[in-house]
Amino acid sequence: MNKLFITRELLDEIISHCREDYPKEACGILGGKGNTIKKVYRAVNVDNSSVTYRIEPFQILKSLQQGGLEMIAVYHSHPHSQAYPSLIDIERSSEPYSPYVSIYMIVSLVQGEPEVSVFAIKDRDIREIELIIA
Numbered sequence: 768m769n770k771l772f773i774t775r776e777l778l779d780e781i782i783s784h785c786r787e788d789y790p791k792e793a794c795g796i797l798g799g800k801g802n803t804i805k806k807v808y809r810a811v812n813v814d815n816s817s818v819t820y821r822i823e824p825f826q827i828l829k830s831l832q833q834g835g836l837e838m839i840a841v842y843h844s845h846p847h848s849q850a851y852p853s854l855i856d857i858e859r860s861s862e863p864y865s866p867y868v869s870i871y872m873i874v875s876l877v878q879g880e881p882e883v884s885v886f887a888i889k890d891r892d893i894r895e896i897e898l899i900i901a
């Protein structure tokens with residue numbers, strides 16, 4: 768995957784969630800088809816932390832399946848750092864129970880305007896993916 772498509776409305780929904788959970792990290796799952804995001808599933812940050820997150824995905828995975836959508840990406844916020852994967856993000860992406868996907872959206876709230884980036888993380892290799900708002 769080189770490009771990921773999202774509507775302005777869905778992106779705003781993600782950003783709202785990230786702002787609401789500030790100063791904790793917000794997290795959730797993005798469902799869709801192919802490389803188009805169609806639905807945002809908010810999750811509880813089990814870590815309840817401002818520097819890490821953890822998702823219990825099972826209920827969301829069930830909803831995705833019922834809605835006929837695929838899990839495209841995981842999103843989370845960085846309340847205090849740039850929109851780039853942290854060392855913990857990279858480490859956890861290779862944990863056996865976490866990589867339901869390899870695509871991660873990160874919303875940084877460090878600047879006045881949220882900064883959103885998407886990355887493919889696989890075997891500690893990080894590649895940026897173009898996010899197209901359409």
Ligand SMILES: [Zn+2]
Pocket residue numbers: 843844845852853856873
């Ligand atoms: Zn992170």
